[in-house]
Amino acid sequence: MFDTTPIDDKPAARIDGLDLSQPLNPAVYPAxxxxxxxxxxxxxHGQNLDAGAFHDFTRGFGPLQEHVLHKYRHADFPGLSWLTNVAADGSVDEFGVRRATTWHSDGSYTADPPALGILHAYETPGSGGGTLFIDMGATFDRLEPALQTRLRELTGLHRHGAGPGGDMYDNSLADDQEENHRDVFHPAVTKHPDSGRDILYVNETHTHKFEGVSKADSVALVNDLIAQAVRPDAIYHHQWAPGDVLIWDERSTIHRGEGAYAPQERRIMLRAIVDRLT
Ligand SMILES: [Fe+2]
Structure with a gap:
């Protein structure tokens, strides 16, 4: 149906042989x-989907989440949002360069985090502006057994931008839903519903405390876990080109934007977040 080529020893594979702008054989989705x-x-690589085609493709996985910030939503497809450093009047939005450059998994601050993130790049900077991913199943497997045992007993408190790496999000959720200003609780170790693997479900942007652990010790533990997770050789660093489509599993990875590009260079992508797989 399509070719799957692992990318070095990274938690990523290249998929060839599909034109995502065309209606897909329904068997493609489970594959x-x-x-x-x-x-x-x-x-x-080399895909060319307008917003309608991107909506159709991504909707094939399941219902899409509407972005909490109205200004990023696509006008015709509320399930799609713009990831851009270009403001509505065409000027450069400096926050767009820094946005989401700390390790996180999208929506971990919600009670029912999403399944997939999907991006399609239209304009990309000449250098920098990449996206970095870590497999949190592999991360958990690498931890010391005593730490694994301790983590299995812990529950993390997540709130939007409240983690030790979340400072940049101050005031960025003015028209947000109320739930994003409350703590939600997730076990520090989750089980992936498809692979059955143990996953370390902690990130530095939204995880700010563990139940029964002091704030200071919680922050130290989050920082230690992220430091162990983001070993350079474990990172898949995606350098974007126009036409790229990326799908990542929100349940088993953390990611961050690289930033590090000249702010006058345009970086424009469409994003879909798949709530749950159907
Ligand atoms: Fe993200």
């Missing part, structure tokens, strides 16, 4: 879901 069990980031 991609299966591929995500082995490679939590799937990379497609």
């Amino acid at each position: 991609l879901r299966q591929a995500l069990s082995n490679y939590p980031v799937l990379v497609f």
Whole structure:
């Protein structure tokens, strides 16, 4: 149906042989879901989807989440949002360069975090502006057994931008839903519903405390876990080109934007967040 090529020893694979702008054989979706069990980031090159086609493709996985910030939502497809450093009047939005450059998994601050993130690049900077991914199943497997045992007993408190790496989000959720200003609780170790693997479900942007652990010790533990997770050799660093489509498993990865590009260079992508797989 399509070719799957692992990318070096990274938690990513390149998918060839599909034109995502065309209606897909329905069997493609479960096959991609299966591929995500082995490679939590799937990379497609040379795609060309307008917003309608991107909506159709992403909607094939399941219902899409509407972005909490109205200004980023696509006018015709509220399930799609713009990831851009270009403001509505065409000027450069400096926050767009820094946005989401700390490790996180999208929506971990919600009670029911989403399943997949999907991006399609239209304009990309000449250098920098990449996206970095870490497999949190592999991360958990690498931890010392005593730490694994301790983590299995812990529950993390997540709130938007409240983690030790979340400072940049001050005031960025003015028209947000109320739930994003409350703590939600997730076990520090989750089980992936498809692969059955243990996943370290902690991130530095939104995880700010563990139940029964002091604030200071919690922050130290979050920082230690993220430091162990983001070993340079474990990172899949995606350098974007126009036409790229990336699908990542939100349940088993953390990611961040690289930033590090000249703010006058345009970086424009469409994003879909798949709530749950159907
Ligand atoms: Fe993100």
